[in-house]
Amino acid sequence: MDRKAAEAHLDELWQRGRAFLGSRYAIMGGAMTWVSERHLVSAISNGGGFGVIACGSMTPDLLRTEIKATQELTDKPFGVNLITMHPALTDLIGVCLETKVGHVVLAGGLPPGGAIQKLKDGGAKVMCFAPAVALAKKLVRSGADAIIIEGMEAGGHIGPVSTSVLAQEILPAIRDVPVFVAGGIGRGQAMLGYLEMGASGVQLGTRFVCATESIAHPNFKKAFLRASARDAMPSVQLDPRFPVIPVRALVNDGVKKFNEMQRQVIDRFDKGELDMKAAQLEIEHFWAGALRRAVIDGDVDSGSVMAGQSVGMVVKEQQTAEIIRDMIEEAISALADRRTGRAAGAER
Structure with missing residues (x-):
């Protein structure tokens, strides 16, 4: 396959994803709290991808400010990621509709009743994470206008199943809406593989942390550049009665502090001082604070350095547009290098 044919084939593979997102490439930026803000989000969209603001624990006013600031930096489409357990979710949805955000990603659990319809009625397209076929269908x-499947190789909050297995289970089963694959994707060849399996596009988080436009502290970026895949480990659940979503991060003292905090929360839960939702929110607040210390303040020893296993493929700081171009070039080169036909096979 020559290069021109390879480019045409790639365009065909993710045409559905590109049309859905309204972007040149169907490459979404993963929503990383404190990292996926106006500068990185606009850089991803300006580079041809689709940036996504991580709302995290923002108040409605803060989210409104962030959206408007991003709109000043890009005229390209971008989205907003909302955590379904956020106590002000309804108000945050209102802010997204008020500011004419075209796409909203609902993450962190099943959306509460009416949330999806409210967004759709307001003109936004809704994307939801699905960790299993049954939930994706539901x-x-x-x-939901699109589904994102994210494997356990990802950074931050993760599920128990690998990206490759989720893709094999869900891609053949969900055809009515676009499906985007995330978790552990660091090279264009892997991106191509999922597109050929039926994905409409991909989502990358870890790969963008060391973009020059990323506001992550130099210490945070250095930790990424030094790390290998095996350094990014999931947190441990201490009590099966108390389900805690694992978080993948580089191992440091912050992980130990989380285990101590988890014991304290479980103890308070056992004493009846906290119900399950309140306990989970305390844990989320812990992660938000620990992540801020690492990303913004540069405390990579006691803060949370959330990273996916693809961190070993992050080897230098690059402009966002260059990262996207590298992914595209790797995919096109992989296609162009292929031999086709039985005769080619016989020559090997």
């Missing part, structure tokens, strides 16, 4: 029936 979300589509509930009105």
Whole structure:
């Protein structure tokens, strides 16, 4: 396959994702709290991808400010990621609709009743995370316009199943809406593989942390550049009665502090001082604070250095547009290098 044919084939593979996102390439930026803010989000969109603001624990006013600031930096489409357990979710949805955000990603659990429809009625396209086929089908029936599947190789909050297995289970089963694959993708060849399996696009988080436009502290970026895949480990659940979503991060003293904090929260839960939702929110607040210390303040020893296993493929600081171009070039080169036909096979 020559280069021109390879480029045409790649365009065909992710045409559905590109049309859905309204971007040149169907490459979404993963929503990383404190990292996925106006500068990186606009850089991803300006580079041809699709940036996504990580709302995290922002108040409605803070989210409104962030959206408007991003709109000043890019005229390209971008989205907003909202955590479904946020106590002000309804108000945050209102801010997204008020500011004319075209796409909203609902993450962190099943969306509460009416959330998807409210967004759709307001003109936004809704994307939801699905960790299993049954849940993906339920979300589509509930009105989700697209599904994101994220494997355990990802950084931050993770599920128990690998990206490759999720892709094999879900891609053949969900055809009515676009499906985007995330978790552990660091090279264009892997991106191409998922597109050929039926994905409409991909989502990258870890790969963008060391972009020059990323506001992550130099210490945070250095930790990424030094790390290998095996350094990014999931947190441990201490009590099976108390389900805690694992978080993948580079191992440091912050991980130990989380285990201590988890014991304290479980003890308070056992004493009846906290109900399950309140306990989970305390844990989320812990992660938000620990992540801020690492990303913004540069405390990579006691802060949380959330990273996916693809961190070993992050070897230098690059402009966001260059990272995207590298991914595209790797995919096109992989296609162009292929031999086709039985005769080629016989020559090997």
